[in-house]
Amino acid sequence: MSDYHLIVIGAGPGGYIAALKASSLGLRVAVVENREVGGTCLNRGCIPTKTMLHSSRLYREMLGCQEMGLSAETVHVNIGAIYARKQDISSKLSSGIAGMFQNAKVDLLCGTGKIFAPNVVQVMAADGEHTYTADDILVATGSVPARPPIPGLDLPGVMTSDELLDGCGHLYRSIIIIGGGVIGVEFATFYADLGCAVTIVEGLDRLLPNMDREIGQNLAQILKKRGVQIYTKAMVQSVTQSADALSVSFSVKDTTLSVSGEVVLCAIGRRPDTEGLFAPELAPEMNGRSLKVDARFQTSIPHVYAIGDVSSKIQLAHVASAQGTACVELLCGHQPSVDLSVVPSCVYCRPEIACVGMTEQEAKDAGISVKVGKAVMFSNARTMIEGSDRSFIKVVARTDDHRIVGAQLMCERSTDIISQIAQAIANQLTPEQLLKAMRPHPTFEESLGECLETLAANL
């Protein structure tokens, strides 16, 4: 008999959710983790950045609080305290997961896991090597920040999100962010809020190029008003060190430009973390740098499964969790309880951005006849009360059966509001059905009602 039914390698949002699910379904489970429990999400990603963004938002709001009838004349940024708070929150959440492991009788094996054979995991721990056997192995090792081979990206002061989140004890005067994706724009929001000079250099034609075009354009307009410099269609050529600054050179059309800053953040994406994971004689099939998996999340090696950033096209914490749950459910002979095709994605800039399903353009490109409802929120009372920047909600539905197929939101609380659209898509609901329940007043979400009414009238 094996030591465990299931060994999960990696205790991030994919691995720990899968382990707890497996335990609740009656399996004997262990999780191998070589760093803090909670993975990138809890320790170097979602949670620390949102904690820091909460502080920066409050600071920015306090500076502008006269409009709200308040005065705060001595507001200072204590960057060390901001970092300490983020560390504290990460630690609390991390120990919460460790507690859940204990309650669920999931063994936490501290060390680096290596798959030696389809049923054998070796753990390099502080007290030496241990070998465990398992009926099945689930790889949930996540991803690490990517550093492309651009000259100068290895200079001191050029960081990825990992190093930036370690902190340095003082607030940077200026930062150049390479990459205008989710990570780039969230850090841009944070540093711009705190009064740091921010420049974003993006290779494609707009910020958040994977999202609806209006979102990127709206965000650029808002960030520029806050003083952020944005270069798009800009291909970075090199980073060089001068006396007291780093210079990033990039080409835009036929010209070469250069911007200088105290530090550089390289935020061009993340790559799957498979380093040292497999014994040399085990060579799983890869899909580029990702582990290749089938519809049941099995790799090319029998009894070895993979979920989350290490194998998924979409690198999001909640996708990893949902895949982990589905993988374990399938292993135990159940049908997956979550529809993995409906993926909300959120950006915690201001206003927040949240999208799910298809944009109008994507639907048209797929040959689906759709109509769009849109509400711009200038006259939404809560938006006005909170003094939010330009906000809008768009919902896309099929003209044939009226089913909702997507939504793009850029407004306060959109990261919460998006779930009801995701529900609608997963359950094949129409705008008419979403309009059945009255909406509370006054809310941001009232604008979704307005948008759905326009959409229903257009269909």
Added chain:
Amino acid sequence: MNYPAALKYSKNHLWVKMEGDVATIGITDFAQDALGDVVFINFPQEGDTVIAGERFGDVESVKTTSDLVCPVSGKVCEINESLADTPDDLNLAPYRHWIIKVDGITGTQELMDSIAYEAFCALAGQA
């Protein structure tokens, strides 16, 4: 209200300046005045096909959102990207700040000269 004589005008309150095979298109003084403070413009993309009489984007003010109806058919060859950052330029100088340029023109809406458009606006203003 300003109606430059060198331009042609559509009943959707867009102006067109034809130079060779390229049409430069913007919104008229009448349109910007009716809209109020312009806060956002939804542009088409370079390379998009536009059709005379059909929507190619919209202009949003704090009061309303108004569709941009294309006065010509052709392909979008340039977008005035600077307007994305300062859309209120349309209020300040609607004839200096064009929105798109279209080439490969294959047709146009029925367009008015400045005198006819001024009369058209006078009627629209009374309505």
